[in-house]
Amino acid sequence: MNRLLQLGLLLTLVATVHAQVQHDFWPGRERVIPHVSGDEMWSGTYKNWKDSEAVKKSMAAGMMSRDINFKDFRWLEKSFDGELKVDMGREVFHRKSSNGRSCATCHGENGEKLKGWYATQPRFSAKANRVIVAATQISICAKEHLSEDWPENTRNNSLLDMYLAYLSDGRDVDIDVTSGPMKEAYEKGRDLFFKRTGHFHFACASCHTGVTTQSYLRGQRPSTFFGDAAHYPIYHFPYRLPGDDVEDIFTLQHQIKSCQMLSRMLPGVEGSRTLTAIEVFLKASANGYKMSIPTQEYNMSTGYLLRDGL
Template sequence: MKARLFIAVTALHAIVLPAVAETNFNTHPRFEINPELGVAGDFSGTYKHWRDPSAVEQFASVQTDSSNEWMMNGKNMDIVEDDFHPGHLAVDEGEKLVNLWEHREPGFKACLGSGSTDLEGIAARYPLYDEKLGRVMTLAARVEHCSKKVLWKNFKQGSPMNANITLYLKSLSNGQPIQIAVDSGPMKEAYLRGETLFYKRVGQLNFACASCHTPGSIMGNRLRGEVPSTPFGDVSHYPTYRSPVGEVEVLHKRFMRCLKQMRAKPLKPGDPAYVDLEVFYTSMSNGYPITAPSIR
């Protein structure tokens, strides 16, 4: 009897399930991204216009069509001469906080610097795998961790305090090229997970990150008033002062804003999924110098 039922069910399946074309509706088509190339692997063809300030300057002066502005990848905002903006205030605030807390609780700086109190250049190596903690740490996660461990406070990721300190640490690496290794171990695993998330279709609008930031997608096209640009080289200027938002925005807050617009559930800053995505995004900025503070 059971066997007969089994055959009947299988037969039913054969009828009900038609031969579907092999499309995975859960993901956006993938692109070849070589993590070894870093920012030079940019698939948008625009890297030549923003690979350094002189290229940006040249392209900005040559191009006359505003619809080409996206090709500068926003880097034209970094070369403005009189560039005083609230991002600088945030850096000052962050510096004040770090020095104040180092004064009250010696060891805060050493914790931020993973043992060294010299904080210059550390931001260029984040996110990294912390063997002692056994997890991939972003810079903001390090600030949160050290605030808890040394100060008995909680500078939560996504909070203004955390953002200001993170931006201050990043500003100490201003001009240094991002160098993270994603070729082995937990970092490679995080990279691969982040890559999967980049192509995962989410939300009511059924978009993936890739729907706006890969060739053939909306990238380079108008999305009403905006033109999505390449994801390469983007991480180098975060956290950034966002003039439309009026605050220093950390990368995870930017992710949240994107996901809200995709009508997907935004996750909290510091979520493991965001960490993986940050590893993937940062590897796409490998070799590109950090700009902090910046304005967008």
Template structure:
């Protein structure tokens, strides 16, 4: 936490427009051809850790998810019963989430879809955010889409969610009065002490962060960012964070899915 706050403080000192407390930053867009995965900003040793499926610690959760995917519920149904023994029916699904659930009309991310499937088809209780079981299933589904370009639908009912997520990305918050865009649009590639600021894409999540020494969801990362600027983190599964996930997925369109990624 202290390290995150220090990095945010250093960002404040580097931003020339941080003196306008009530002003939303100009919506600086990433130019075509400039979209880069956070992987490209990692040290070679960290890249090597992600690339090695035996050494990458995220595969502990993928393996857990694989086992849960094939575990039958009391009604005899497993995830594999509908989606194939190797998950072939879900081969690219994670690259297209968050998405609107047709039955409820609500936006759901992968975690939400897994819990809806558990309730609707397996007569099971939903899993808690950041529980190893939900992280494992999410990691397994995301792993099935590894290498697939991200592409989400923001038309129709998804449009208002996308706009809500975009607004959050550009709104200053917290005691440091910073917006996501100030780091990840305007300052990416610059140095903060020993780190290089990335463009803030979520294509490696759920992923393993060396700072956490653990595996976590994209929403855990969003909560870390809010804490880093000394803003109150939102609840896991909040509509706002789901909207931000949709905005980030569209912003990263074309980047390959990397989960389980490894990040600093």
């Protein structure tokens, strides 16, 4: 009898923990659509930042950065050190490896064959037989064609990531998540984004939806998850994660990991299926929004404090 009671208690405990771990989502998953205009149902600020004209008008009308979902920094502060990283990336693109080849050998002197490509990433790769991010494609080509070991989250990989993204500057983000492996990745990414986890029991959505996107969090400003992926990778001087050697470039993979660490979640591995799925979700949430590369981390700009009267 005693044993049965113990077993019963144990099962109840397991069931409770299971319910907490498996089913504790931040509310709102069902309201998400894979397009930047989906923001209308969340912050309702989309009309203020839907293109650069709208951003300019909003600023002229004296709106605060948070009412523009912090997109003012993405459009209006483009001439800065990020340009230097594009130049460095271009240099790596042309650098000859021991077999006499460079990326440019196969993809065009100015990368012309890859223009617009980044705006369509991540995508399903038949070769890798899974959905991959740009950094993974770079790593595959570097290894196969140049015998270089440039995995995700290393210096040359991140520089190339910045350069390839720059080749899509001004293009509309356009990834199709309506069927197949991309749909699966999108739904997985969405669920991970809304799932509470980690030491603080936060979900990504805890900070990137709702009231926290209308205010300042210890001087930092989380935006809603719509549109931001169109501006990645970014230049993020001088903020580094432990062990970083990525020229202060934050690819979207790196940003996701950074937020996981910041909010005491278990940080994922860049290029892994899990972080790739989150990237698919974020990029699809920027569908229809123009890429703006290179841009910088907005906390590096102090102009907003003055502008917003803080």
